[in-house]
Amino acid sequence: MKTSLRAVLVGVVAVAVQALMVTAFAWPAAHIAPRHVSIVVAGPASAGASVAQRLDAEHPGAFEVKRRPDEAAARRALADREAYGAIVVTQSGPRVLVASAASPTVAQLLTQMSQQLSGVRVPAPQDVVPADPDDPRGAAFGALVLPLVISSIACGVLLTLLVGSAEWRGIGVVVFAAGAGLLTATILAVGLSVVPGSYVAVAGVVGLTSLAVASTLAGLAALLGRAGIVLGVAIMMLLANPLSGVTSAPELLPRPWGTIGQNMPAGAGGTLLRSAAFFDGARAGGPLTVLLVWSAAGLLLIGAGALRNRRVRSGNAPERHTPAPVPAGS
Template identity: 30%
Template sequence: MPELPTPDQTPRHRAPDEDEQVPGEDTHCAGDAPPKETTPVGSSPALTDGPRPGYERSADEPVRERLRDIFGISSLGLVIGAFLLHLGFIASYVGAFHQQQPHGLQVSVISDHNWQSYVANQLNAIPGKPVYAYAETDLATAKKMLTERRRQGVYLFNPNGNTDTLLVASSAGSSDAAAVELIFQQVAAKQGRSVQMTDIAPVQPGDSRGITGFYLVTGWLVGGYLMASLVGLSRGGKARNFRRMLWRLALCAVYAVLAGLLGTLIVDQWLGALTGHYWQLAAIGMLLSATASIFTMGMEAVFGVVGVGIAILLFVVLGNPSAGGAFNYEVLPQPWRFMGQWLPNGAGVDAVRSVVYLDGYSLGFHLSAMAWWLAVGLLVFLLAANNTYWGIRRPMDQAD
């Protein structure tokens, strides 16, 4: 009986293009990857000491490398920048709010028999010039200027008695109304008189102290620059090509639309804080959110991660305390009183008040201030955020 072949001697059919292997000859060629070692089925994988690939023991790292990681120029620069930013935050907020000093509160004085001129001169002579009093004769015109925020109070002097009337419009700024009331109560007390205050344009029931618009604007701006900051940190400050840059702008546009619509929905339909002007407020929110996000992306494209700090400096450190939200411009010290209406925060708060309470007075100016910041951010982004190759010839050995 013939012997059966062993498993090692079992013939194998070769592919047509496969060379015959000589027994005992190594088929591994030079330059080929070494054959992988396989672990038999059912056995445990081989264990080894040490960290996984890409990691290293702390003991294996030189002390110089550890110090360089924390105290290197780039890391130390970011730490110093953050430290200065937080000091600026404290200085700006405390500087703006620690001591309100009313200055130049414009008040109309109305009376009979030319008493308005006498009273106005007495008010203008108060040390520190807390008010600028104007002698007026037309009460209807004075009320109109009060509701348009061109006046902070209307003082009705009664020459035939000891009780006068002060008209204010808290919807144009509750801090202005409170400051005017305090000043006239102090003046009247010195003259042995009393003052009755009448609010001819109060805030809506859900808008306590008239600061809902300030928090709404702050939310739109914070959301805009936060979204742009996260995109820049995760994907880089500059886009890889022109189309990706356009996609980033499209992202800002979509985000701005959603922020404006949903933010207004919360304060209008859900909370009932600011009602009756949904689409106007939503449009303001879209403009503010787009301004914050595009400006932040432009700063990131030029300055990298430092651009996020610049956005925080503008929208938080400088913008919030000077926005005229908690305290109106007339009771803020300089330079917050001057800068407020020119920054996106103040322009946004003024635009919201103009739509809700002032029948659109000066709305065009406030929108122009916001649009200017949007245009600056868009221009910087378009010039600096694009890595597109425009077809310019270069030497072959020049790096990309």
């Protein structure tokens, strides 16, 4: 292929990739809106039913309303990650409870909605599970996922390009995941102080998320070669990361993309990190399972690639001929 034609093709492909990335990252953000966001309505049965009906009439499909008898039960629901917020009906008007640690965006949305619902100024919402005081708007937390994904992708690609043995690539992925978890948790807890909770739990979540991404990249590359690298980058960067919902909430993304994002490493990792850092592990089973499945699948792909390469090498090995014995005395 001529150099001039190659240059033109590279430019065209780069333009297409840029357009795809802009669409992948900007489209979900441009369509953020509540879609079946779980909230609690607490208070007397008649008043609570009236509030629930009005919510459904004014915001059809926006909220999934759960009834609780009183404020104490509503607070428990927020602490257990059963809901993002609550409207407590009282004689003096509605009061709002939020869990900004679950999603500062949803907390702000519920505050605005309660004002419209009552028609009068409502008291400031009570934050049952607040975000870290050094990161009240969740900006730093929301910025965590992208560097985790990029560094894990880089690890998978570098291991593929620099390490010839698929077995050692698997070992390299595990070493990376362990180191990434320990060092990143130290940075978050000590250097930045934006993620509270158990150091061991946070390190485990970061390490498992890194393992899920890096092992998938290395596994696809071991099985498919360069095409596997391209496929892995497309999955993790152009699909999983924009659909993670970490900067807002999965329920604010267009359906079914929010659900799809939660079944991929970036979304599951962000959700699990919130559970470990702010909610004592509440509702951690789902995202933990997702990360374990991706990690196991990635390591199995690395193993399958190693087995295939071993078979190819053995099949191409030249046959060894035993030299004929030399007659005595010759």
